[in-house]
Amino acid sequence: MLASERKSLVIDLDAAAATVRDGMTIxxxxxxxxxxxxxxxxxxxxxxxxxxTVVGAASGGLDLDLLxxxxxxxxxxxxxxxxxxxxxxxxxxxxxAQRGELDIFECDEGxxxxxxxxxxxxLPSTPWKAGIGTSFPQINPExxxxxxxxxxxxxxAIPAIKPAIALIYAAQSDAYGNVQHVSTxxxxxxxxxxxxKTIAQVERIVPNEEIRKNPLATSLVGVDAVVRAPxxxxxxxxxxxxxxxxxxxxxxxxxxxxxxxxxxxxxFEQYLKKYILDPPTYEDYLEVVGIKRLLQLHEY
Amino acid sequence: MTPEPNFTVKELMASFISHQVRxxxxxxxxAGLHVPRAGILLAHLLRCPNVRLYVVMTFTSLLKEPRxxxxxxxxxxxxxxxxxGYVLHDDFQEDPRLVSDTFVVGALQIDKFGNSNxxxxxxxxxxxxxxxxxxxxxxxxxxxxxxYYLFVQSHDKRxxxxxxxxxxxxxxxxxxxxxxxxxxxPGNGPVYCVTPLCVFDFDETSKRMRLKSLHPGVTVEQVxxxxxxxxxxxxxxxxxxxxxxxxxxxxxxxxDVEGMLRx
Numbered sequence: 001m002l003a004s005e006r007k008s009l010v011i012d013l014d015a016a017a018a019t020v021r022d023g024m025t026i027x028x029x030x031x032x033x034x035x036x037x038x039x040x041x042x043x044x045x046x047x048x049x050x051x052x053t054v055v056g057a058a059s060g061g062l063d064l065d066l067l068x069x070x071x072x073x074x075x076x077x078x079x080x081x082x083x084x085x086x087x088x089x090x091x092x093x094x095x096x097a098q099r100g101e102l103d104i105f106e107c108d109e110g111x112x113x114x115x116x117x118x119x120x121x122x123l124p125s126t127p128w129k130a131g132i133g134t135s136f137p138q139i140n141p142e143x144x145x146x147x148x149x150x151x152x153x154x155x156x157a158i159p160a161i162k163p164a165i166a167l168i169y170a171a172q173s174d175a176y177g178n179v180q181h182v183s184t185x186x187x188x189x190x191x192x193x194x195x196x197k198t199i200a201q202v203e204r205i206v207p208n209e210e211i212r213k214n215p216l217a218t219s220l221v222g223v224d225a226v227v228r229a230p231x232x233x234x235x236x237x238x239x240x241x242x243x244x245x246x247x248x249x250x251x252x253x254x255x256x257x258x259x260x261x262x263x264x265x266x267x268f269e270q271y272l273k274k275y276i277l278d279p280p281t282y283e284d285y286l287e288v289v290g291i292k293r294l295l296q297l298h299e300y
Numbered sequence: 301m302t303p304e305p306n307f308t309v310k311e312l313m314a315s316f317i318s319h320q321v322r323x324x325x326x327x328x329x330x331a332g333l334h335v336p337r338a339g340i341l342l343a344h345l346l347r348c349p350n351v352r353l354y355v356v357m358t359f360t361s362l363l364k365e366p367r368x369x370x371x372x373x374x375x376x377x378x379x380x381x382x383x384x385g386y387v388l389h390d391d392f393q394e395d396p397r398l399v400s401d402t403f404v405v406g407a408l409q410i411d412k413f414g415n416s417n418x419x420x421x422x423x424x425x426x427x428x429x430x431x432x433x434x435x436x437x438x439x440x441x442x443x444x445x446x447x448y449y450l451f452v453q454s455h456d457k458r459x460x461x462x463x464x465x466x467x468x469x470x471x472x473x474x475x476x477x478x479x480x481x482x483x484x485x486p487g488n489g490p491v492y493c494v495t496p497l498c499v500f501d502f503d504e505t506s507k508r509m510r511l512k513s514l515h516p517g518v519t520v521e522q523v524x525x526x527x528x529x530x531x532x533x534x535x536x537x538x539x540x541x542x543x544x545x546x547x548x549x550x551x552x553x554x555x556d557v558e559g560m561l562r563x
Binding site: 081085100299 | 356357358372373374375376377378380386388389390392393396417419420422425426427428429430431432433434435436437438439440442443444466467468469470473480483484485
């Protein structure tokens with residue numbers, strides 16, 4: 001008997017979201033207002049998952065703020081929480097941090113990638129020099145100062161952070177988990193290398209022949225599961241497909257600011273109901289956003 | 301009466317920053333700050349044809365591009381149409397100097413030795429009065445680059461403080477010309493701090509902030525009143541050089557087409 005069938009790794013959105021359970025450490029790819037697996041993020045919120053340690057992108061953004069707002073996050077690992085010109089500091093993050101309700105692994109991009117690299121290399125920590133003389137070792141007690149045994153100079157040991165699951169957004173994959181980004185893929189490869197398992201949420205699932213046309217473009221060589229969700233980074237950008245939805249991001253920021261400035265959570269509750277809790281399926285979410293809006297988000 | 305200048309203070313700051321870029325360098329165009337972004341591009345288009353620009357994680361040269369559009373965010377995929385090559389974000393640690401020779405750092409607070417804070421304001425980290433956005437890549441970039449510049453969009457005593465509540469990026473540490481080397485930190489540290497009122501440099505011996513130039517119409521008293529530490533004021537403080545007609549034409553016609561620096 002010869003083997004002949006290769007197993008498809010394609011699963012549906014809810015099956016993918018169901019792998020994320022209370023208390024897990026998960027990574028979420030992308031960068032500020034681009035390339036977040038938002039179909040999965042919204043489904044995790046719908047499922048009411050709690051107490052997550054979320055390794056956000058370096059830099060993260062409003063995708064993580066939404067998870068905080070929805071009550072899913074216990075601890076956050078990221079270097080930046082804002083929306084660039086849409087909002088200087090993410091609103092729910094700001095309030096939760098100021099109240100001491102959120103554990104934060106305070107780090108910068110260099111330290112962030114050290115933590116993921118250590119996990120990928122199965123090391124307890126990796127060294128980093130930038131940060132000596134700063135407040136980071138005081139405000140993040142997981143980061144230790146030590147003297148390098150070779151040179152004697154002070155160094156920082158950045159502890160490994162190992163996500164159980166990395167959720168990555170990319171342009172396309174075949175059914176066998178050969179994932180190709182459009183553009184650079186930001187820091188997604190580092191999450192994929194560090195995580196026990198990776199789920200790629202993609203715009204298109206393409207034939208294996210399509211992948212073989214340009215194997216150098218395969219950015220994640222084998223993930224564990226693939227989920228198809230066209231427009232799946234909305235309201236953030238999907239490189240090669242659409243730019244971010246400025247009006248939608250402003251709607252979210254306005255709801256967040258109402259809470260941050262006057263404690264009024266109603267606008268956010270309305271946002272949550274309209275876009276996340278009420279639409280029974282992913283396709284219904286896209287219908288609530290509207291085809292006219294989606295088609296206006298072209299890159300050209 | 302002196303006539304109203306024909307430029308905005310943002311255009312003036314962009315012009316000043318443009319003169320800090322050296323031809324042939326690698327220069328990262330970072331997140332969020334429109335003025336430094338415009339300044340770096342201005343340098344490239346007018347004086348530095350051999351700069352390698354790091355834009356949206358790609359390297360490029362933009363000399364032949366008539367207009368830098370769209371170009372306001374660090375994540376927008378559209379500028380990658382110009383890419384000549386990638387240095388992936390997670391490969392940054394392989395050689396931080398591959399990304400940039402110089403950098404611009406923004407801040408919530410800056411102290412007299414140029415140490416800066418993007419973490420938050422307040423004495424208790426667990427209960428901050430104002431939580432900031434976080435350090436982004438500023439700390440590692442500022443550590444490894446040849447030199448960097450501090451830039452703020454407003455100038456008051458909340459920003460310029462005697463002591464930062466938290467330090468996310470080291471300037472001259474506790475001060476002194478060896479303020480960095482005794483911590484084992486490479487590079488030449490912060491060179492200038494650019495504000496809407498003035499430019500500061502650092503005294504060679506103490507590495508304390510010193511008034512280098514005043515923007516047109518600004519007085520020494522205004523700077524002193526709005527700075528929360530004692531500023532070194534030399535006997536003669538020149539006026540910051542105005543942007544030239546060439547600079548304004550290139551800024552408005554090719555870089556800041558949408559007029560973000562004119563608002």
